[in-house]
Amino acid sequence: MEIRNAAKEHAGELAYLINLAGEGIPEYLWKGMIEADESALDVGARRAARAEGSFSYTNARICMENNVTLGMILSYRQPDPYETGSLSEYPHLVRPLIELEARAPGSWYINAVATYAEHRGKGVARQLMADAEVRARSGGCNRMSLIVASENAGAIRLYEYLGFQAAGSLPVVPYPGGRHGGNWVLMIKRLDKA
DSSP states (O other), X not given: OEEEEOOGGGHHHHHHHHHHHTTTHHHHHXXXXXXXXXXXXXXXXXXXXXXXXXXXXXXXXXXXXXXXXXXXXXXXXXXXXXXXOOGGGSOGGGHHHHHHHTTSTTSEEEEEEEEOGGXXXXXXXXXXXXXXHXXXXXXXXXXXXXXXXXXXXXXXXXHHHTTOEEEEEEEOOOOTTOOOOSEEEEEEEEOOOO
């Protein structure tokens, strides 16, 4: 397995995987951006193919084996200070996520990490997370952050194993197709100076 920068041609896979990691929220939001005869995932691919914005192939790394994508991670440094602006400008269901993100300004933010179902159990997510930590350190970050659903026990176990600790939570806003209730949990990992 090798980890490399994602390229524009991976946009379709990135859209699928970020929707998987994003608990269906991306697809729900993309449905409101459909143009002509696009599907929601087409919208996601169009957005992933952009060179700017947080959801861009330029912020993604992919894990590959024999030219087959196994999984991906979308991560980047959060602004510091983190200015949310008026939360009323965001869709209601993402407001708690924005609020939690803002609690970790300057951290290396794991926006999404996902592995195709047929490649789970091979350590793909762990390798992608380790790669993100290297990038965080080289970017001068002293902590990493991510948000996970409280009902996603498997993911929480992995993140705790990797050294992340819960640092706050807000209720999940229900939405059509949502797989989890409970809370969104902000988890932070402090990085020791090398």
